[in-house]
Amino acid sequence: MRLEEVAKRAKVSIATVSRVVNNVGPVKNSTRSRVEKAIRELKYHPNIHARTLAGGKSKTLGMIVSNLENPFFLDIFRALESDAHRHGYEVLVANTDYKARQLVSCVHLMMGRRLAGLAVVVSEMEPTLIQELTESNLPIVFYDVGTPARNISNIKVKYEKGIQKVVEYLHTLGHRRMAFIGHHVGLDPLMDRKRSFLETMKGYAGEVEYATAADRDGPAGGQQATRQLLATGFKPTAIICVNDYMALGVMKEVREHGYSIPGDVSVTGYDNISLSEFAHPPLTTVNIPREKIGHLAFAALVPELGDGHARGSEILVEPELVIRESTGRARAV
């Protein structure tokens, strides 16, 4: 079904049909309705490829995430998508599984699609990629990684601050043996969080003991990391997790060792995904405003439509502590 057949049926030129489809330029009402009728009757759907090829511009945004399974990323995607749809855009997602190589191939795929913009919400990075993207003309917004440039905006969260708040809160509750459960050692932004944990710990030097463990993202990874941690003989009274999704698995393993939460061990997450509220006990965590991040991303990619924030800027987002029932006073030693 092509423009031409619609044109023939409505007895006009294809240019006219194109105009009514796109709702641009002057078209007499009688002609318009004749064309619309033909479109309906023939069930015409414009070929998006021909359209973007001819028009040179696309109404599609791309988004690359590290792990779509982690609700954190999904939430950002949904917020971005909702803004996008409101303005007639579509969003394409791609997943990297935290692998830099896959990130590169995702980006190349995206470049081939001549997108209107690309949101890169990942923890891994490939140095050459940053340069390649900077050189391109694609509007880009990075979350967590990258540096601002002519066509690149950055959204950053003060992760360290969140971790710091968590640690201080736990310290106040009397915890002196803490552990950090992370994932994917070697990824910069994730290291930041661990580093922040370690530094805050050093602030309490002499006073506290601590340890760290890591495994892949997700409940299964959290469980595995916890198993390793506890196997070392270290007995933390509080476990700080790099994100909520892992914390779900951490809690399970802690319980399987016969500890109660928060009676024996306090557990904290990070992100405040909606599941954290439905965990048992509900998880103390750090809220990252994912919805806001999605909106900011859209605004950065399509500045003429999204409200505020010019392209090429750096945007900071503040995390905030959410206290629920997975944390409590440290058991007296």
Place this chain on the structure above:
Amino acid sequence: MRLEEVAKRAKVSIATVSRVVNNVGPVKNSTRSRVEKAIRELKYHPNIHARTLAGGKSKTLGMIVSNLENPFFLDIFRALESDAHRHGYEVLVANTDYKARQLVSCVHLMMGRRLAGLAVVVSEMEPTLIQELTESNLPIVFYDVGTPARNISNIKVKYEKGIQKVVEYLHTLGHRRMAFIGHHVGLDPLMDRKRSFLETMKGYAGEVEYATAADRDGPAGGQQATRQLLATGFKPTAIICVNDYMALGVMKEVREHGYSIPGDVSVTGYDNISLSEFAHPPLTTVNIPREKIGHLAFAALVPELGDGHARGSEILVEPELVIRESTGRARAV
């Protein structure tokens, strides 16, 4: 960056470059490497729109789901995507939020993309849509809805059978007051599950009491539905949920009423999403082989690559009971 610039730099025609890029037709080795060098140096990425427009065929599959947030759908997507990637295809997801209207617009969007195939994994349906899709030439695979046709395959799960197994199992444990928590009344396949519950209940007529409640998909919906259910004064000893994702919220609400699981109330889910294992207590559920479904979908859409199953057929999948710790003997009356 276009084919032409690569051609100029490698001092060949664009036809030759195209041949190298697509790895078709005879090209002298020396020429090939010259072209490949030029491609690398210029960071050329083919324009996918021009490509599918000219070639007339696409290497993109579409997938429409009801609620990407529910891990059930995400798992199917990931399985499909993994097969797709292995064969050089991409997958586009779209979400309907269980709304038939959104389903229609998703389908139209997909049609405009001239996909290689479309997987429709939704619970809602629009009768005219089925016909429109049947008339189109797009290879399609439906999950749970629709009827087979020339270009349409169907994957169906014997949901009723799963529900039946759950109910019988609970009955064996002595449960005589059961409730069904569903979602989105009015959607056919979901009604099936509820109907199956009601029919099995009738099998125990006189012997058992039962009730039903419903709210939107997800933990929050499960919680809300449970609140309503318990507000009626009905005191079930077992709650059967339409899926695991809702069961997460159901358990929370049950506990907030001071009941223990499974001591006072047994809870079951459906789907066996990976989170069900990390719930507390781990959820008794019915396994739906989502990975297998994803693979079947790919095989149905691209029969020449996927192993087995011709297009236009109907495929049945068997659910199976998974007993964990959220169910136990009914408390003595």
Place this chain on the structure above:
DNA sequence: TTGCATGAATTAAGCGCTTTCATCCTACGG
């Protein structure tokens, strides 16, 4: 009546690629 704005519709030139068909070598048998 003629002329000229103005609005409505058409013509035609690409967008960047694939693919057929024609062309050009090169090497080999006669």
Place this chain on the structure above:
DNA sequence: CCGTAGGATGAAAGCGCTTAATTCATGCAA
């Protein structure tokens, strides 16, 4: 040494659409 098969290339015709530039009506002032 020539003819020619066949591999390697190039030229050119679209794919279905957008968008100038252009033509064609129409109405109104002069």
